[in-house]
Amino acid sequence: MKRIFTRIVFLALLFLSSFALAQNGTITGKVIDATDKQPLPGVTVKLSGSATGTQTDAQGNYTISAPANGTLTFSYIGYANQDVTINNRTTIDVNLAASNKSLEQVVVIGYGTQRKRDVTGSIGNVSGAELTKQPVQTPTQALQGKVAGVQVLGSGQPNAQPQLRIRGTGSVLGGANPLYVVDGVLTDDIRNINNNDIVSIDVLKDASAAIYGVRGANGVVIITTRKGKNGPPVIRYDANAGFRELSNRVQMANRDQYINYLRDASPNDVARDVAPLTTPGTTDWYDAVLRKGLQMSHNLSLAGGSEKTTYFFSANAFTDDGLIKTNSFDRYSFRSNIDVKITDNLTFGTQMSLTRSNERPVPLSGVYSNVYRAAPIIPAQDENGRYGNTSIWGNLGNPLLSLNKTNNQTINNRVQGNVYLEYKPIKSLTLRTALNADAYWNKQRNYNAKFAADGNIFTVAGGQQFSNFSTLFIQNDQSFWTVWDNTATWQQSFGQHNLTVLGGFTQEYIKTDLFSGSRRDVPEDPDLWYLNTGNPDVGAVYANSGTLFRRLSYLGRINYSYAGKYLFNTSFRADGSSRFSKKYGYFSTFGAGWVISQEDFLRDSKVISNLKLRGSWGQLGNDNIAQGLFITTVQPNLPYFYNNSLTLGSAIQDIKDPNLKWEKTTQFDFGIEYGFLNNKLTGEIDYYNKKVVDALTNVTLPAILGDPDALFVTNAASYRNSGVEFAIKWSDKIGKLNYTIGGNINYNKNEVVGLNGGQALLGGSIGNQGNITRTDNGQPIASYYVLQQTGIFQNQQQIDAAPSYNLGGYGKSIGGMVYADVSGPAGVPDGVVDSYDRVYAGSYQPKYYGGFNIGLDYENWDLSADFYGNWGNQIYNGRKAFRANALDNIQADYANNRWTPTNASNTDPRTIPQNMPASTYFVESGAFLRLNNLTLGYTFPAEMLKRIKINKIRVFAASQNFFTAKRYSGFTPELIPADVISSGVDLNGYPTTRTFTFGLNVEF
């Protein structure tokens, strides 16, 4: 009773006093996040120069009484403060911008979190809101250009996982991709993660990843999914739909250009250009095989909670049909994240996702490369549905027919998540046990229909494209992966001293099992696509195999800071892995930091708001290879016949290294974090030096050892990546316009510093040109090692004066290539151009890469643009170089530029015969700059929505890859390599796409 009385009196006094000061009015409004437009509850709203203040409610709304000429200050942890003059308004809505590099921001550091300002390692962070702006399948695709030092190689192929390179390529075989950790689950594949579920992505770029020991060498990408918050249920619906189309189309030669080329390249074949095998017009094979593909995503989520329980549920449907006809991909994912406080010191929680995807893939190497090769004079299909017979003309299958006669399907089901129990026996100690699991059941079904090379299928019968019988291939593939984490974290402050000690162990168990079967003569009706309907007696094949793999690791970490100024941390991990004969590896790291801006002499600086020096050193490992590579195995069941009866033999032939061990990375990092002018200008600069020794390598063996694929896995190389990362961001506003401009650039030097035994690694095999990359001491990984083209022979005199050629039948001719004689068997020019004259001609490893982003916010409108690019790398135009057949089509630009008696080109040869050796002619610049994402959004005014009880509606239009500026003449300068030592060799890549989407975000 007394309390109520006091309040009334207080309010009355307040009322009176304000009355006395000025004409006080009631001001209402809503505070939302400037980026994701989510309401912000708990924001402090204060009248400047007074004690008057309030907080926003769960919907971000506030009411405050203030004079019309006053100023309101909005403040919230993790966001930049904002002062707004009232200026006689009664409604003031505020967009509060997250101060991205804010001191209070928390980053995930593996088995724990830390305030960004206490971190001594180099950690990049991207919020979920930034990721969901981009209509892409995987969150890593959306990372492109966002984090300094992270290179993302994307592809237009549905369900392709982008490849990440953190601070350069540091491994050849052990996989150059980072480790992904999704809510504690370690994985290599995050294609199951719904972008909308992500609250943040943290990238451990330096030795701080050593807490993941043998998995950390390529960096660690930690993905944290959303959890519910205490408050009423919030329902969100996010959708976008659009289409993808081919970007950067390469124009192929038309009929006339092609026939003109053949007159020079294969004159005998020109006479074969007769109907009905050929068509009088030009066939555009890309038109015949490509289309616009649908892309669509629908996402529904529900979040909320009470003091004891919080929850987050989501469901997502994602469709990406891709560009190539018959290709399609659908993914459905569900998530449930729940946390329950059982008692004050005991918490139970679970984060679970369930994903099912259904894909109809297309065989790229067979079909898609044929689209490039197919002659423009062969019809794709006639009006009766009969196909042009490309195999009669140029010995390749009609790609459209191949697509239509193939029906492959891959269904993936995956459950990923964890359950954990957290116990705090005393305030400073947290004991946590978590069981993380990742299980999948995949089914692959490939059906190849039967068809003959006859007149029903083809316009002209004959050739080598036929299928004697239908085949059905079924494969069931399952994997069960568990990680059991047990950690104890002790956190205590002694005055100015802060200490956090972590200790624990983790156990991993991975079991996979694969069962496949294949039968023939299965009918064409999809309802009958089961092995039972096929022929059991002829050509029936079954196979079953599996892997088992275990790891056991102990880890510890100490973080210490004094007065928030002096920082120190060290971590240690001992990792045991069943993949090696020498099981255990030990990895440690040390880091230190000095927050200069916390020192007295800077604390009150108006200019410098944050300045920190930090450094770290550590060792990390990589064991990302197959199980059992050090154990010699036997190949059984090799058939032979004695007196016509089948006898099975065996062979021991794969060469194994019994002493296989980790590859070890030692990384040094020195960084400066800065913030100026109240953190309007923020950023980081890092220098790093990362050396990998004992790198696991697929060494090509001399054939004399008899290994069937002549490959051998061993610790045979050392690499170094060193470089500088620079990130900067400016956020401010002009009137009602909030804007952010940020950018990052990374300079990286990739170098092979040691090869055990001195054997260079050869990769990038292109037909007759052989291996065109060479990974050798002092060169970047997978450097092109080819002849130097210096021009084109214009006349006989030049030919007579030139050195002789010993190039596998490729001789000197007018209009042919001039190659430099740079060396010989004795190391000096010898008057003969041969394999001794190969030179290093660059690599796909970029010298510079980075991105810049612009964000604008004007009243209800928002616009953002993200650019990404790289410079200083080269691509080997393998499509152009690989003449599988002399009758393969050529690019229109080459057709126009090539040497002819009337076009005296000094760059492009008259013809590209099959025996033309690899040379710098095919090496092109890989530099590009791309407008990765362009988004324009409009958020409906909150007052308008109040009446229909909707918190928020935002509509947007976005384009992914709106344009790419590039110098490469092929489809895309972004190439996902089949293996690291073949990087940059463009052969069969899926075309890159441009996406246009429209979307909607609704929140109830």
Next chain:
Amino acid sequence: MKSLYKFSTITAMTALLVGTGYSCKNSLDVNPQGEITEAQIISDPNVASNLVTGIYNIFFAGDAFGNDVRGFQFTVLGDIASDDADKGSTASDYGDANTIDQLTANGNNGVVNNIWKGYYQAIARANQALSQLQNAQFDATVKNRLIGEARFLRAMFYFNLVRIFGGVPLLDRVPAASEANSPQFQTRATAEDIYKFVIADLTFAAENLPVIANNSADVGRASKGAAQALLSKVYLYNKDYTNAYAMSDAVIKSNNYSLLADYTLLFRQVSNNSKESIFEIQAGQNLACNAAIDRFTVAQGPRAGGKNGWVDRGYGFNNPSQSLVNEFEAGDVRKNATIITINPSNGANSVGTVLYDGFRIPTQDSVQNQRYNYKAYYSRQAEPNCGNFDRLPKHVMVIRYAEVLLIHAEAALQTGQGGIAQSDINQLRTRAKVPTIGIPTLQQIWHERRVELAMEQDRFFDLVRQDAVQPGRAAAAFAADGKTWNANRALFPIPQQQIDLSGGLLKPNPSN
């Protein structure tokens, strides 16, 4: 005091956690799943015999145009490179075979690399089996027989290598990977050393292998006769005519082999493992339908061209040359058994070319080439197959009785026994339905050799051998085929990839 309590709690908890983990330490020893390890088979009594069967299986090696032992790429070297055959197919198809046909291939040629890889893979299998056999504890006769089979096969592999490349690295055991770049294994032995090694292997085999009759359960395995026959050929290449005579004579005197009466049936499925066959590569049908040499027959099958419009039988490579056609005497039945001749169009009366199984190839205007290799043809309608046209179960002859007679004749002539040579040659001529001759000259024996063994992947090597006996032979023969011979071409180039991988220890051939 309180913090001491906390500290002990943490220590206790940590100790507990670490302790739990420690107990699982041994679980890190994990065997490969579903793969038999070398250690596991040592105790298997069948391991040695299985490993020997595994050597024979290498004949089926490789995927399309991959590692090759006696597949189509060996045909490129033995036939296409010679004056017996042209590359064939369309002009542009298979550039690597084209440069070999034109005698211009260098070390980057894929065919020589695939052959090199295939043969060393085969040798590694033989060495692996031999190393297991050394340790095996069982009956000495059985053991020596298995060793004999492995050594026979190894000798055959080295014999082909030395004929193709000259001296090559000599491996008599499986080296460890760490020895991969040791000079011992990378350096080329001399051709003489290789021949010595081959002779030692074959001599052992001849002494320890049993005679195998053509109705025995062991047909297909290396036999005493096979070892002696191959040895006689090896001696012939070494101009050791006395031993060549002795070994071929032993084969003849064994009375285990004879000529098949009808030459035209020799290369058909009905004549598999006939009494004329001494060593032939087996093939058959298994459930996976892959138990045959990859693409040997389809690569050489008739190919549609021109007007097309028929379902053809292959890629059209390895066309018998005009020079070979000219070599046959009138009435020689071997000509039409060796060569499929495509007939020109004759208007409405065109019958095309009808093969023995009734398959009709249309006239020239719908066919890519003029001639095809009948000996490599496998009928899809008259002979059994399981539907895999890339691996039709065609047996491939390595050495047959007719060749032993030819070796016998040549060795006899060179050792002054002309009458014996005459009788050997006339056995072949009689079967071929051409007139018998008197005491033959060396040229006549070589003519007989060419027509008898045409398109059997022997001609190129034999021509090089003849050229060593009688310089100028090769130049004349190639000139008759429209090619220019150069002595540097007697040996094929060493694969550049292998030279690179050896760090330059492997030295090139003049043709590189």
